[in-house]
Amino acid sequence: MGTRAPAWAYLRNVIANVQVTLSLAAYTKVNQRWRQLDFVPDFCRFYYIVEGEGGLVIDGQTYYPKPGQLFVMPSGLKQSYYAMEDRDPFGKHWCHFTAKVGERDLFRLLGLPVYIDVEEKTKVAELFEQLTRHYESDSFTAVMHQKAILLEIIAMFLERASERGGSRIPAEQHKMHHLQTVLSYVETHLHEPISVADLAELVHFHPNYFIRYFHELVGVSPIQYINNLKIEKAMGLLLADMELSVSEVARAVGMELYYFSRFFRKHAGLSPTGYRELFWKP
Numbered sequence: 001m002g003t004r005a006p007a008w009a010y011l012r013n014v015i016a017n018v019q020v021t022l023s024l025a026a027y028t029k030v031n032q033r034w035r036q037l038d039f040v041p042d043f044c045r046f047y048y049i050v051e052g053e054g055g056l057v058i059d060g061q062t063y064y065p066k067p068g069q070l071f072v073m074p075s076g077l078k079q080s081y082y083a084m085e086d087r088d089p090f091g092k093h094w095c096h097f098t099a100k101v102g103e104r105d106l107f108r109l110l111g112l113p114v115y116i117d118v119e120e121k122t123k124v125a126e127l128f129e130q131l132t133r134h135y136e137s138d139s140f141t142a143v144m145h146q147k148a149i150l151l152e153i154i155a156m157f158l159e160r161a162s163e164r165g166g167s168r169i170p171a172e173q174h175k176m177h178h179l180q181t182v183l184s185y186v187e188t189h190l191h192e193p194i195s196v197a198d199l200a201e202l203v204h205f206h207p208n209y210f211i212r213y214f215h216e217l218v219g220v221s222p223i224q225y226i227n228n229l230k231i232e233k234a235m236g237l238l239l240a241d242m243e244l245s246v247s248e249v250a251r252a253v254g255m256e257l258y259y260f261s262r263f264f265r266k267h268a269g270l271s272p273t274g275y276r277e278l279f280w281k282p
Contacts, residue, residue: 025135093128102219116160
């Protein structure tokens with residue numbers, strides 16, 4: 001991974017563990033009384049502005065959203081919103097939700113801008129309309145649809161927000177620095193034995209504290225994270241080159257062949273050879 005990639009790009013495998021829950025979704029044309037000042041929510045909000053004017057304050061920074069912009073208001077930050085006197089107030093798709101990696105708010109963890117200019121306006125409006133329909137549905141699968149659509153909106157937001165600069169949500173820089181150090185080390189030393197003690201020493205933590213710290217930020221233990229990465233890399237290697245033997249794949253992820261075969265079958269449900277035969281395409 002190149003050094004020009006955004007810092008949070010190192011968290012690709014961490015973001016895969018994000019957990020989302022929707023609590024409200026609707027379209028609202030607000031009135032002039034729409035106002036709440038200086039509150040700190042324990043959930044996130046998306047506002048997709050369709051029409052009108054108004055103000056948002058996120059962690060001390062004031063914004064005047066325009067139609068076609070999608071704003072996120074992360075949990076745990078002081079916020080305000082208000083209509084503007086003698087101005088047409090907002091018409092907006094909105095939702096309340098949580099998006100957490102471990103115990104951390106996804107958006108505060110990544111430190112990205114708080115809004116994007118939406119390019120595919122019709123598509124985004126349709127996603128919010130679907131989200132609202134599933135929120136209002138009594139179907140036993142509604143929650144699954146809610147999560148799927150919410151993840152699609154979040155993914156689109158992250159992709160676009162990573163491309164633009166500007167004001168950013170203050171990331172927990174010291175925690176992020178330590179985590180990036182650890183994740184980068186794991187990625188480049190996956191072919192070697194890696195212990196929790198090794199990782200803790202990298203960031204000068206006691207191993208017991210490091211395990212709690214890692215789980216809090218990532219949502220899984222260090223060993224689980226390493227194992228997940230080994231499986232992902234092994235799957236990629238098995239399908240990338242038929243000339244690469246299973247033994248070579250095992251060595252590439254720092255395992256003896258016998259243990260690797262058992263490990264792979266446990267996590268993938270197939271032997272390495274069976275996986276390759278099933279999925280490899282010339």
